[in-house]
Amino acid sequence: MTDSRARTPDRAGADLPARFEEALLSLRAAARPRGLVLDEVPAPRGLAPFAAALTAETTETQAGTPLASGRFVVLHDPGGQAAWDGDFRLVIMARARVDAEVGTDPVLGAAAWSWLSEALDHQGAGHRALVGTVTRVLSETFGGLELTDACAHAEVRASWSPISPDLGPHLAAWYELLHVAAGHEPEQATALLLTGLSR
Template sequence: MIGTGVPGGGTAPSRAGDPADFTAAVTSLQAAAVRADIEVGPIRPPQRLAPYSYAVGAEVRTGEPDDVPTDSSGSAFGRLILLYDPEGHDAWSGTIRLVAYIQVDMEADLATDPMLPEVAWSWLTDALGVPEGENETPASVGRATGQPMLTALGGTVTSTSSVRYGDIAGPPRAHQLELRASWTALDSELDRHLEAFCEVLATAAGLPPTGVTALHSAD
């Protein structure tokens, strides 16, 4: 069973003293429906960012399934962190803040495309149901479509390149896309937020849509 967060940022089995909204939020994360080619599991949340916290790691499967590590070195992975402050937070405009991080290896032609940041950000806003140029899901739209209910969305997209020299493993040149974002959930139904997060990870990693099998050329 995935444990819930406790004051101070640790993780532990659910406790009677945990706030009901926080417990419901963690339980809803555990109930998220995630595609089989993405491995999701609990990781240690960051310390002292909020009175209550919880985090999951997600990684695209590349072979036999393994436990999701806290610090992944795979080609496509991410973290989704739940921060909860029962007193509310002015900067959040709410009590539940989600912090997302995704890193994906990219092909050189994609990594150097000047439109990549805009496209990558649109992957996130589309998955969350946020209209272009806005930072929240209209309440009427979210309720009608079952999309995540959120506000105060913000973040950055970074494309990086590295060159390896000497006796070091890996390709001579590597390119990565990093997406960092945070938003405030307007209710404790966070399964839809995690599902949207995994949808962005799948899109960034180039996975085919669910139910579609990728065809590979014979050697």
């Protein structure tokens, strides 16, 4: 029997709380972005009675590695949790490669955090209790004793409580964060509208 505590969107059923099912359906209804490959993955266990998760990465790559990638997790506890200030919590991660020079810039952390806060505002994703961290990692590759390559990554990890089960705007904000982290304009996250074609 499948553990109902870790349901993914394609397994929504009658045994799920109505509010959680509503939230999952709002994710399905959200417009799919350009330039991102999405995948449903097993949700983390033990954080909430019900959970679902998605991953994404940019189709654009550098040296075979996506410019940005991340994870979007929906947590739901019908009884609510005091730390959440509600019955839903969203947990996201976005990771992007940046120039080594940018990676050492002291304002990178504040800039990367603004990518998220501005994306939430831009998409009209009502939220409260937003917290998170920005981490920078500098990687150096050596061939023998000589440095052959150096790159830096910026990683944003955050969580917040949505004000309603309509999670579409929050998913769109995460899409926007990934694109901005990859060096694209926010508008790149807007879905491509094709006239004459049904969804």
